[in-house]
Amino acid sequence: MEYREISEDYSVSGQIQPEDVAAIKEAGFKSVICNRPDDEQPGQPSADTVKAAVEAAGLAFRYIPVISGQITAENVEDQAEALDELDGPVFAYCRSGARCTNLYGLIQQSRG
Numbered sequence: 590m591e592y593r594e595i596s597e598d599y600s601v602s603g604q605i606q607p608e609d610v611a612a613i614k615e616a617g618f619k620s621v622i623c624n625r626p627d628d629e630q631p632g633q634p635s636a637d638t639v640k641a642a643v644e645a646a647g648l649a650f651r652y653i654p655v656i657s658g659q660i661t662a663e664n665v666e667d668q669a670e671a672l673d674e675l676d677g678p679v680f681a682y683c684r685s686g687a688r689c690t691n692l693y694g695l696i697q698q699s700r701g
Contacts, residue, residue: 592616593686598677601689604633605682607642613680614646620675622668624683624692626654649675655688665699668692 590609592602604625605613613621621643623636636652643650651671655664672679681689 592680593690595690595693599672599679599681599693601686601693602680602682603685605639606634607638610639610642610646610648613643614648616680618648618678618680620649620651620671620677620679622651622653622671622675622679622681622689624653624655624664624668624681624688626656629657629684651675655683655692657684657688660688660691660695665692665695669696669699672696 590602590605590612592600594600600618610621621639623639625633625636627633627635636654640650640652653664653667653671681692683689
């Protein structure tokens with residue numbers, strides 16, 4: 590599993606599997622955000638499946654689904670709120686990591 594560090598407290602990746610959670614925890618992350626809607630692609634694990642693995646590992650989980658290419662102001666607000674509330678560092682994922690990265694950039698712009 591590969592991920593990109595966007596800031597000291599925020600990293601992103603493409604789709605993860607429940608079995609990736611141990612490595613995420615081992616890497617020092619405290620919270621996981623899923624920005625990928627369920628059923629976007631056949632065979633992807635549901636947010637609930639990943640949430641169960643994340644919470645079983647003692648980490649926090651948030652589900653903030655964002656439709657590809659259609660980030661809304663509400664998505665940005667929800668993500669900003671999650672980042673304010675969750676313990677960091679935070680690991681966020683979607684299909685490729687792009688939505689998670691774009692959300693972070695929009696949050697930074699709005700707080701500029």
